[in-house]
Amino acid sequence: MIRIENLVKSYGKHQVLKGVNIEVKEGEVYGFIGQNGAGKSTTMNILAGLIGFQKGRCLINGKDIQNINNRANNYVGYLPEDPKFYPYMNALEYLEFIGSMRGDSKKQIIEKSERMLDMVKLTKAAKRAIGGYSRGMKQRLGIAVAIYNDPKLLLLDEPSSALDPEGRRDVVDIISALKSQGKTIFLSTHILNDIERVCDRVGILSNGQIVLEENIHQLMKKYVQPVYDIEFNRPINEDQFKILSGADYVEKVNINDSTVNIWIKDFERNSSKLVKLISELNIPIISMNLRRNSLEEIFLKVVK
Amino acid sequence: MNGFNSFKAFIKKEIMEGMRTKKFLVPAIGVLFFAFSDPLMIKLLPEILKSQMQGTDFSMLIELSQRAALESYTKNLFQLSTLIIVLSMMGIISKERTDKTLSIPVSMGCSVNGMVLAKLLVYGAFLLLINVMGMLIAYWYSGVIFGFTYGSFAAAVVSGAVYGIFFVFVLSFLILISSFSKKSFLAAAVTVLLVYLMPLVNNFAAIKRYLPINLLTEANYFADLLSKNLAVSLICTIALIVIFGVLSVFKLERIEFV
Numbered sequence: 001m002i003r004i005e006n007l008v009k010s011y012g013k014h015q016v017l018k019g020v021n022i023e024v025k026e027g028e029v030y031g032f033i034g035q036n037g038a039g040k041s042t043t044m045n046i047l048a049g050l051i052g053f054q055k056g057r058c059l060i061n062g063k064d065i066q067n068i069n070n071r072a073n074n075y076v077g078y079l080p081e082d083p084k085f086y087p088y089m090n091a092l093e094y095l096e097f098i099g100s101m102r103g104d105s106k107k108q109i110i111e112k113s114e115r116m117l118d119m120v121k122l123t124k125a126a127k128r129a130i131g132g133y134s135r136g137m138k139q140r141l142g143i144a145v146a147i148y149n150d151p152k153l154l155l156l157d158e159p160s161s162a163l164d165p166e167g168r169r170d171v172v173d174i175i176s177a178l179k180s181q182g183k184t185i186f187l188s189t190h191i192l193n194d195i196e197r198v199c200d201r202v203g204i205l206s207n208g209q210i211v212l213e214e215n216i217h218q219l220m221k222k223y224v225q226p227v228y229d230i231e232f233n234r235p236i237n238e239d240q241f242k243i244l245s246g247a248d249y250v251e252k253v254n255i256n257d258s259t260v261n262i263w264i265k266d267f268e269r270n271s272s273k274l275v276k277l278i279s280e281l282n283i284p285i286i287s288m289n290l291r292r293n294s295l296e297e298i299f300l301k302v303v304k
Numbered sequence: 305m306n307g308f309n310s311f312k313a314f315i316k317k318e319i320m321e322g323m324r325t326k327k328f329l330v331p332a333i334g335v336l337f338f339a340f341s342d343p344l345m346i347k348l349l350p351e352i353l354k355s356q357m358q359g360t361d362f363s364m365l366i367e368l369s370q371r372a373a374l375e376s377y378t379k380n381l382f383q384l385s386t387l388i389i390v391l392s393m394m395g396i397i398s399k400e401r402t403d404k405t406l407s408i409p410v411s412m413g414c415s416v417n418g419m420v421l422a423k424l425l426v427y428g429a430f431l432l433l434i435n436v437m438g439m440l441i442a443y444w445y446s447g448v449i450f451g452f453t454y455g456s457f458a459a460a461v462v463s464g465a466v467y468g469i470f471f472v473f474v475l476s477f478l479i480l481i482s483s484f485s486k487k488s489f490l491a492a493a494v495t496v497l498l499v500y501l502m503p504l505v506n507n508f509a510a511i512k513r514y515l516p517i518n519l520l521t522e523a524n525y526f527a528d529l530l531s532k533n534l535a536v537s538l539i540c541t542i543a544l545i546v547i548f549g550v551l552s553v554f555k556l557e558r559i560e561f562v
Contacts, residue, residue, distance in 0.1 A: 048411040051560040078411040080562075084404045086317065088324040101313040101414055103306070145408055 001026045001061060001153055001184040002047065008055035009042055016042050018208035019056070024186055024201075026152075029179050031195035031216065032188040033299060034205030040188040041081055043205070044157045047186065048078040060153065077151035081158045081188075083142030087131030091122055091141050094130060098148055116144035121170060135162035143174060153184045160191055172197055192295040196220075202295070206303040216295075223298045226251075226267035227291040228274065232258045233284040240281050247277055258286075310409075310418030318426040327392060327427075332434050334388030338380040339438040343373035343446035371454040373446035378524050381438070381467060386499050389431065389471055390478060394492035396423055397482035397556070406561045417553040420479065424549055427475055432468030439464030455526035466523035466534065473516045473541050474499055476548040483555040516541040 002024040009017040016039040024030040034040050045051045046058060049065055058065045061075060085094055092113055099109035117123050120140040125133065130141065139162045146154055156175070160168040168191065175185060175198045189195060195202055195216070202219060204212040214222070235258045236244075244262060245253045249270040254261040264270045271290075278285070322328040350366055366372075397420075400406045406414070443460035447453075455463075477498060481491040502517035512518050513533045519541055522534035530538070 045560075045562050050407060050411055050562050076411070078408070080404075080407050080411075082404075083408060085408070086321065086405055088321060089317075093320070097313050097317055098409070098412060100316065101310050101409060101412065103309040142408070145412075149412065 001028070002030075002186060003059040004043070004047075004056070005058075006056040007043070007046070007053055007058060009039070009046065009051075009053045016208055017053070020205070020208070020210055022203055022210060022213070024184060026184050027179075027182045028201060029175065029185040029187060029199045031199035031202040032186060032205065033190075033192065033195060033202060033295075034188075035303060038205045039208050040205055041157055044078070044080075044155050044186070044188060047155050048076065048080075050078075075149075075152040076155060077146035077149055077153070078155045079139075079142045079146040079157060079159055081161070083138055083145070085130045085138065085141065088129060090129055091117055091126045091144070094141065095144065095148060098145055102149065112148060116148055119147070119174060120144045136164060136167050139163060139171075140167070143171065147178065151183070153186065154178065156185060156187045156189075158189055159187070160189065160194060168194065192299060196295050204299060204302050212302045219298065220292065220295070223292075223301070226264050228262045228264070228288060229291055230260045230262065230278065230288045231286040232260065233286050234258055236260060236281070236283060240283070243281065244277065247273070249273060261291075307415035307418040310415040311422050312418075313414075314419045314422030315426060318422055322426065322430065328430055330392040331385075331389045331431070334385045334392070335381065335434045335438040336441060338377055338385065339441035340445060342377040342380060342442060343370075343449050346373045346376055346446075347449050368450060369453060370443075370446040370450045373450060374442055374454065374526065375524070377438075377442040377446075378463075378467070378520070381435075382499075382520060386471075386474065387496060390474065390492050390495050390499075393427060393475060393478060394482075394488040394495075396427065396475075397479055397552075398486055398488035398491055401482075401486045401559075401561065402488070404562060410561045416556045420549055420553050420556065423479065424472070424476060424545075428472040431471040431475065432465060435468035435471060436461055436464035439467065456528055458528045459526040462528065462530070463523040463526055466519050466538070469538065469541055470516055470519045470523075473545050473548075476545040476552075480548040480552045480555075483552040483559070513537055514540045516544065 002022065004020055004022040007017050007020040008015065020039070020043060022030075022032075022043075032040055032043070042051070046053050047060065047065070053066070086097075089097065095113035095116060096109050099112060104112065113126075114123070117126050120143050122137065122140050122144065125137060130138065133141065139159065143156075143159060146156065159175070160171040163171060172194050175187065175194075178185060179198060185198075187195070187199065199216050202212075202214060202216050203210050212219075236255065241253065241255060244250060244260070249265050251263040251265050252261075253263075262274065264274055278288075346366070346368060350368070406419075409419075410416075439460045440457065443455060443457065474495060478491055478495045481494050482488065485491055502515070505515055505517060506512055506521070512521075513536050516537065518533065518537040522531060522537060525531075527534075
């Protein structure tokens with residue numbers, strides 16, 4: 001759906017994108033993360049056809065968008081980081097403006113607008129001037145506008161950055177619903193928890209280049225720490241410690257009162273063996289967790 | 305999404321914006337106020353001055369006629385209404401660029417030529433209308449005060465329409481400058497400077513008739529019919545409006561709306 005090849009974008013002497021390569025497949029939710037100023041919004045704006053670029057190729061649905069007349073607007077919905085609307089219009093009027101720009105009939109506009117506003121929970125505020133909306137409400141309206149066309153591809157730049165926790169959950173739910181409809185979503189966000197919840201693949205942009213691109217599950221697996229944190233309902237004794245540390249696949253054992261940390265070799269192969277060994281100790285277990293890195297920790301490791 | 309759909313959508317949007325943000329009200333007041341005030345001021349001026357300098361009959365020094373009232377109105381139209389119109393419309397493109405309100409429409413395929421054409425048409429028609437109205441009011445009111453001794457209603461309509469076309473030219477120039485600069489005040493300053501410097505070309509008789517400023521000279525004659533000179537100026541001005549419109553679209557299609 002999206003193919004970006006060796007994309008270079010400069011503002012004067014400052015090169016923002018230094019050869020970015022990304023491929024997003026149809027129906028995929030791609031999480032695009034990076035530090036502030038890394039060039040995420042620039043990439044989004046290029047894909048939305050709002051700005052040009054100096055070098056490289058950008059293909060959306062096979063269409064090269066370098067040419068201004070070749071913008072892929074018909075199947076792209078774009079939500080900018082800080083969506084701007086005409087403050088004297090209300091949400092219904094703005095959607096009508098967008099609908100009539102597309103050539104929709106009055107009936108289609110009314111029907112679509114009501115459905116979109118209901119989806120983003122703005123029905124009650126539909127007739128209030130947008131100038132009086134909070135940032136979160138504007139963000140919701142931006143989502144309604146982005147999906148108005150029923151686009152194949154959605155470019156969402158920080159869709160939940162201005163929302164409260166409930167609003168954020170709603171946005172994630174909307175993205176999940178759109179994903180289940182087969183939409184391709186290119187999502188940029190600082191909220192890495194959202195990425196973990198909805199994305200299939202993730203790309204990390206740092207210093208104008210993609211430094212990591214991976215399937216989210218494989219990425220989490222790759223960066224998983226092969227450590228089990230186990231809490232027993234009583235401290236283990238010397239013999240039990242010897243059994244644990246004596247296993248050939250156990251690398252290290254730490255004991256802190258009734259909590260035990262066990263490092264194992266070849267996590268995938270030996271996990272089940274460890275669980276079996278622990279059950280043989282015959283001590284009731286309160287909790288057992290595989291220690292993992294959050295996406296945030298992975299991100300910080302990668303961009304350092 | 306074709307240009308015509310964008311044009312229709314922006315026509316509606318511009319009318320809504322004009323009404324809700326007082327973009328129609330301010331220029332309307334700026335034009336119509338002088339239509340009422342100038343004939344009245346001409347009538348009252350000798351009385352006002354008489355109270356200041358007793359014993360002098362100012363009615364002998366100041367021409368008290370419909371012609372003088374209309375001349376005063378057209379003078380104010382050029383000097384003050386131009387300023388009011390340009391300042392109230394200076395954000396027509398620049399504000400959309402600085403506020404980034406075009407990002408979403410452009411990302412959804414809005415046609416820039418549809419947008420520019422809609423702005424030019426809505427505000428152009430509005431300027432034409434208020435200028436015809438203003439001239440008719442000035443003609444009628446000055447006639448009521450001084451007697452209908454100069455021109456005619458038909459001449460007032462022609463003269464008002466010609467002034468209106470001149471202001472459409474000013475608007476097209478403002479749009480052109482706005483497409484080059486995001487700063488609305490800069491666009492307004494350059495436009496006002498151009499308008500105020502235009503009378504200088506009256507010194508070049510050979511090219512005068514081809515320039516928009518000649519429209520005002522011809523309009524001030526209050527003739528019922530179009531003269532040859534006026535027709536030439538009209539054709540040249542309309543051609544310039546079209547050229548400025550095309551150049552604005554050409555430039556705006558190549559800028560980044562973010």
